[in-house]
Amino acid sequence: MKKILMTLAAVLCCAMTMTVFTACGDDKDDNNTPEIGEIKGIAARYLFSVDEQMAQLCDYTMTYYGINGQLTTEQATWTIKNGTATWIKDVSNTQFPATFGLKVSVKVKEGAQLEGVRISNIYPISNLLYVEGITTKAEKAWGKTVDFTGSASTHASTSGEKLPAYTEAWEHHGGVLNKTCTFDKDGNQISTGNIE
Numbered sequence: 727m728k729k730i731l732m733t734l735a736a737v738l739c740c741a742m743t744m745t746v747f748t749a750c751g752d753d754k755d756d757n758n759t760p761e762i763g764e765i766k767g768i769a770a771r772y773l774f775s776v777d778e779q780m781a782q783l784c785d786y787t788m789t790y791y792g793i794n795g796q797l798t799t800e801q802a803t804w805t806i807k808n809g810t811a812t813w814i815k816d817v818s819n820t821q822f823p824a825t826f827g828l829k830v831s832v833k834v835k836e837g838a839q840l841e842g843v844r845i846s847n848i849y850p851i852s853n854l855l856y857v858e859g860i861t862t863k864a865e866k867a868w869g870k871t872v873d874f875t876g877s878a879s880t881h882a883s884t885s886g887e888k889l890p891a892y893t894e895a896w897e898h899h900g901g902v903l904n905k906t907c908t909f910d911k912d913g914n915q916i917s918t919g920n921i922e
Contacts, residue, residue: 763861765911767820771856772828774802774813774903777847781811783838783889789829789921791906792817797921802830810851818860826855827906828874829921832893840886847881848892853903859913868913874905 772790786802792815804811817826830850834840853874859867884892896902900920908917 763863763865763867765859765867766862767818767860768824768826768909768911769816769818769858769860770826772813772815772817772826773852773854773856774828774830775810775851776849777845777851778806778809778811779845780848781806783835783840783843783845783886784832784893785835786813787831787833788813788815789831790815790817791819791825791827791921794819794821795825822911823908823916825906825908826857827919827921828853828855828903829901829905830903831901832896834890834893838886840889843886844883845886845889846883848884848889849882850875850902853905855907857907857909857913859911870909870913870915872907872915874903 772788774786774788776786781802781804787799788802789797789799792798802813804813806812819826830853855872855874856869857872858869861867904920906919906921907915908919910916
């Protein structure tokens, strides 16, 4: 009987020792988990697209928050694919909170042929903002997509003769698009607004 008790004590002692070593081993593995690094900035991409026909008939002026929130204005230059004209701009901000925003003004081009023209879609096709938190190790920590379209209409056809009235109405209301978003370093959207 004494021999059985001694054997049982030895087995229990071994089991407890293995548990302690296993637990310590797990702690060591947790410490070796790669860290993502501290967030050093936010990279952003503006993507604005319209029907190719609208890009041919109108001038689009893009005002946006660029590098470190610097307000920049330029004429849209388009990439055309499958009847869609797309303007893309990549920017970044290393200051927090970081604000990104885009205001789009539209004006019919001088000398544009509008008589007898049928425009299939006068509204933007997409207004997107992509943002990513970038770490000190130049890795993506988080990513988000913001749709600037909101509840606005995204499709309407009209005759060319009516196009100036539409663009004037847009300008009267601050442009065809005017939105801003502010993010903290963790990617939380903390406010929205407009470019003045």
